[in-house]
Structure formats: C-alpha cells, structure tokens
Amino acid sequence: MVTIVLYPSPRMGHLISMVELGKLITQHHPSYSVIILTLIPSLINTGATVPYIRHISAAFPSITFHYLPDIPLDPLLFPSMEAIVLELIRRSNPNVINALRSISESSNIAAFIIDFFCTVAMSVARCFNLPVYYFFTSGSCCLALFLYTPTIHRTTTESFKDMNTLIHSPGLPPIPSSDMVGPMLDRTTTDYSVFLEICEGFPKSDGIIINTFDSLEPRVIKAITDGVCLPDQPTPPIYCVGPLLAAGGDDSHECLKWLDLQPTGSVVFLCFGSSGVFTSEQLKEIAKGLEASGHRFLWVVRSPPSKKKEDRFLPPPEPELDVVLPEGFLNRTKERGLVVKKWAPQVAVLGHKSVGGFVTHCGWNSVLEAVSFGVPMVGWPLYAEQRFVICFNILKF
Missing domain, CATH: 3.40.50.2000 (Glycogen Phosphorylase B;)
Structure with a gap:
C-alpha cells in the first residue's frame, strides 16, 4: 500500500487545512492512504480537536490519524503561542521517528508532507530517505516574504521592530517593517532564530504545496516560480492546490x-x-x-x-x-x-x-x-x- 504521511502543526486551523489536503490526495489517488501525525497538546487543546478527528475518521476511512504523545510544558516559560508550538514540535521528533518506523513496517511511504512549523522534522524524514514537501497553509504572499527573509537578514542589521521603514520583497508591495510576523520582530530573540531556520528550510525541500490559486495571487506566484525570492539558490517546485475549504459544518446551527x-x-x-x-x-x-x-x-x-x-x-x-x-x-x-x-x-x-x-x-x-x-x-x-x-x-x- 502506498501511503502519504502528513504532519500538521497542532493548531486547529493548520490541522483542518492539512486534512483538506489529505482529502484532495485521496480524491485524485483513491488507492493511496493518508496518515496524519496528530499532536493534541493539553496545553493548547480547545476541546474541538478530538470530535473533529472522530468525524473525519468516520467520513473518510482512507484518512487515519497516528497520535503522538502529549508533551507537558510550562506555559510561563514561553513568550508566545508560536514559541510553545515550536518547542512541542521540536521535542516530538523522537516520537515522529517511532511513528515513521511503525508506518513503514506495513506501508510504502511515498512522501512526507510537513507544516512549516514542523521544519525540524525534515531531518527525521531524511533518515528514512523520504521526499519531504511543505504544505504552506497561508498564501503565496506570505511564502514569498518567508523565502526572501534570509536575504533581508543578511543585508540588514536592525530588528524589524526598530527599522521604521518599508520592506521591499519580490512580487510584493512595500510592507511596513512593523507588520512582520510577531516572532520575527526582534532579531535578538530565540523565536527569530527559529523562524529564520524555518525560512532557510524551504529551499531544502522537494517541493512546496500552497493553499492558493493562480488567479488570486498571479504576481507573487510568478515571482516565486521565477526564482527571484531565492536569489542565491534554486527554488523548489511550487504546487498551488487551493482553494482548499473545509465543509460547511453544522447545518442546524x-x-x-x-x-x-x-x-x-x-x-x-x-x-x-x-x-x-x-x-x-x-x-x-x-x-x-x-x-x-x-x-x-x-x-x-x-x-x-x-x-x-x-x-x-x-x-x-x-x-x-x-x-x-x-x-x-x-x-x-x-x-x-x-x-x-x-x-x-x-x-x-x-x-x-x-x-x-x-x-x-x-x-x-x-x-x-x-x-x-x-x-x-x-x-x-x-x-x-x-x-x-x-x-x-x-x-x-
């Protein structure tokens, strides 16, 4: 059996988007199975995740969920939710190794698709000689900026929060430096270093899947595919598969x-x-x-x-x-x-x-x-x- 393993961030919005990608894969390749590595941290669980997974499992039997063990953390030690999520995923790497080993014993894993928050798992996949793809759950405008961020980092010395200027990135209109994502505003923080590593991870993948479509973001998609967002190295293949939308939900509300x-x-x-x-x-x-x-x-x-x-x-x-x-x-x-x-x-x-x-x-x-x-x-x-x-x-x- 051919299996595609998906690894989303534990945040609900990311999980739902990854499930929609799983549905798309099984729709086009009915003989494939999809296994989603699922981390449900007690620290950030809203109570909606388990019922949602139960519903998907019943409605789409070709999609299954492999639960990763919870990892307790003290939230007072972290400056942001992003920092908590990144630490949970980092500490989950040994569990991801065990999961891939277990899955590979009964299935042929054709690809490992990760959320960008799960970049640290790329090294794990390489140990199994698996092709690694990103599924970028935001738009290509955000991806373009992330791809270009290492270039901005090399050519500037100030933190975004102190620049008080416009950031010029290929394919994008000028963006106020203060509008950069929160964890990257201060380049002296651990959050900034981790996000920079994530941005540097995209070119190392076998491809990037984006939840968008050409007519929505034509200019920025062209900038990415033309390679101008990664001026010093090849751009991996880009696959626009959107819009992936979840079902309507409770019609009786x-x-x-x-x-x-x-x-x-x-x-x-x-x-x-x-x-x-x-x-x-x-x-x-x-x-x-x-x-x-x-x-x-x-x-x-x-x-x-x-x-x-x-x-x-x-x-x-x-x-x-x-x-x-x-x-x-x-x-x-x-x-x-x-x-x-x-x-x-x-x-x-x-x-x-x-x-x-x-x-x-x-x-x-x-x-x-x-x-x-x-x-x-x-x-x-x-x-x-x-x-x-x-x-x-x-x-x-």
Missing part, C-alpha cells in the same frame, strides 16, 4: 435558521477566528458601532482575554453576553442582529445568500472562504501574518 429570515445580502458577519479575542472595552465599542450603524449583523463573540499570566494561552470560557456587552444592547438590536457565543459554522454562513459583508481577522482560511463565495471583506488583522495578508490580498481588490 441557530444562526443559519436566523439568516434564512433575513433579506438577501443584508447581513454583516463579524467573526475573528478561533484565537481572535478583544478586550472588554473593544467589545463594547464594536457593539456601539453595530447599534449605531442600523444594519443587520451576525456577530461571533468570545470572552475577553484573561488578565492572569498563567491563563494567557488557555481557551477563554464561554462569554457572559450581558456582562461583556453594553447594558440593553441585545434587547435593543434583537430585531436586526444576532450574537453567537464562541463559534459559528463560518463556511456555511459565508455561503448564505443573506450575508453581504464580512468583518474578519484576515486568517488565510477566512480570506479564501470569503473570496470563494464572493463576500466583500473589511479586515481587522490581529496576529500572525494577517497584517500583510490584508495589505496584499484584500486591498488590491
């Missing part, structure tokens, strides 16, 4: 029934991803704006972040809407608005005829979903690469 009652294109949808949170003050200001706008809205609200340092990486509890929103807001807007706690089936919502606009954090999955359904976006980038995703992929429209 209350918000979909509410949307059925609204006029076509009349509802503004506000949703900021699984990690997007706002302070109490910000939530109240958003509420005031929605109330004053007079427009219909569907708003997914999450609890404000905890002020306790030990809770900063834990998923927030279910919000108490009467506490986090202005007094009387729900009652005053009940005829034209719906507030949903924590989660909504975003793909199904964006595909609904009543939705005419999307206020988003600019996560790449959200951008692809909105583009696919033709829903106009208003960007409110919050973290990761979202600032230059909005600069390049939203404002150009």
